[in-house]
Amino acid sequence: MGxxxxxxxxxxRGRGRLAELLRGERARAxxxxxELAVLTGISAATLKRAASGKVTPKESVVEAFLSACESEPRAIALAKHRRRQARRDERGGHTRVLAATVNAPDALSDALIALxxxxxxPPxxxxxxxxxxxxxxxxSSISRILQRQMLPVDEQQMVAFxxxxxxxxxxxxxxxxxxxxxMRSTTPGFFTPKVIEELVRQMMGPAPRELDCGQAALHRRLDHRDKLKLLAPATGAEILLKQLGDRMAHRFRDQVGAMAVAERPAA
Incomplete structure (x- = not known):
C-alpha cells in the first residue's frame, strides 16, 4: 500500500470527515x-489531496474515487453529504432560513445566498x-444573484436556481x-437600472429566425409576456421607460403596445 x-x-471538520471516508474506502478496496489514478483518469496527486482533509474536492472527483473503489451507493451518498457539509463549514456553517418568513427583496436575496x-x-x-x-x-445571473445585485427575473429562473x-x-x-x-410586494425603487436592463435584454433579445415557429419559440414569446405582466404592476411603464432611457424606450413601447392590442377584448 506504499x-x-x-x-x-x-x-x-467537514473536510476531515470526508477524508476519513475516502481513506477508509481505499483501504477496504x-x-x-x-491504481486509482489509472482507473479514474485523475492524477494520483489530486486523489491524495482529496483524501487529505486540506481541500474540498470536486464532487466529480469524489464520485470517481469511490466508483474506482467499488463503493456501495450508501457510501457514495454519505461522501456527497460530507462534501456539502465541508463547503458549508468553509463559509461559516449552516444558516437556518424559512421560506414562509420571506416577503421582501432583501430577505429573499439573503435567503438565496444562504440556500x-x-x-x-456548488460552483x-x-x-x-x-x-x-x-x-x-x-x-452571469447566478453571479449577480449571489452578489445581491438582482433576484431571479421570473418563475423559471427561480426554479432553475x-x-x-x-x-x-x-x-x-x-x-x-x-x-x-x-415580487408582489416589490417597490419601484428595487428595480435598479441594471436590473431593468437585464430584464429587458432578456425580453428583447435577438428575434427568432422566421422559420423558428416551433414550441420553443412559442414558449419564449409567452415567457416575455409574463415578464412584462410582472413588471407592469410593480414599477409602472413610465418608470421603466425613464430608467431605460431613449436607447431602448421605443422597443419597450412597441412590445407593450403589441401586448395590449393582443389582449384587448373583442368588440
Whole structure:
C-alpha cells in the first residue's frame, strides 16, 4: 500500500470527515493511489489531496474515487453529504432560513445566498448544468444573484436556481411562493437600472429566425409576456421607460403596445 499517509487535517471538520471516508474506502478496496489514478483518469496527486482533509474536492472527483473503489451507493451518498457539509463549514456553517418568513427583496436575496451555502455552495457551472443549461440559468445571473445585485427575473429562473442548488422538490414549491410574495410586494425603487436592463435584454433579445415557429419559440414569446405582466404592476411603464432611457424606450413601447392590442377584448 506504499508509505504511511500524513495525518488527516481536521481544521475544517467537514473536510476531515470526508477524508476519513475516502481513506477508509481505499483501504477496504486495497487500492493504491496510482491504481486509482489509472482507473479514474485523475492524477494520483489530486486523489491524495482529496483524501487529505486540506481541500474540498470536486464532487466529480469524489464520485470517481469511490466508483474506482467499488463503493456501495450508501457510501457514495454519505461522501456527497460530507462534501456539502465541508463547503458549508468553509463559509461559516449552516444558516437556518424559512421560506414562509420571506416577503421582501432583501430577505429573499439573503435567503438565496444562504440556500446556496447550505447546499454545499456548488460552483456556478455545476449549478447551470443541473438547472438545464445556460438558457435557463446564465452564469452571469447566478453571479449577480449571489452578489445581491438582482433576484431571479421570473418563475423559471427561480426554479432553475433552486434546482442548481439541489433544493429538494417539496422545498422548491415553498421558495417559489416566497418569490411570488416578494415580487408582489416589490417597490419601484428595487428595480435598479441594471436590473431593468437585464430584464429587458432578456425580453428583447435577438428575434427568432422566421422559420423558428416551433414550441420553443412559442414558449419564449409567452415567457416575455409574463415578464412584462410582472413588471407592469410593480414599477409602472413610465418608470421603466425613464430608467431605460431613449436607447431602448421605443422597443419597450412597441412590445407593450403589441401586448395590449393582443389582449384587448373583442368588440
Amino acid at each position: 508509505r504511511t499517509e500524513n495525518s488527516i487535517d481536521y481544521e475544517i 486495497g487500492r493504491t493511489y496510482d 446556496h451555502r447550505n447546499y454545499g455552495a 456556478y457551472r455545476e449549478m447551470q448544468e443541473r438547472a438545464g443549461g445556460a438558457f435557463r440559468l446564465p452564469l 433552486l434546482q442548481g442548488c439541489r433544493v429538494p422538490g417539496p422545498e422548491q414549491e415553498e421558495w417559489l411562493q416566497a418569490w411570488h410574495r416578494t
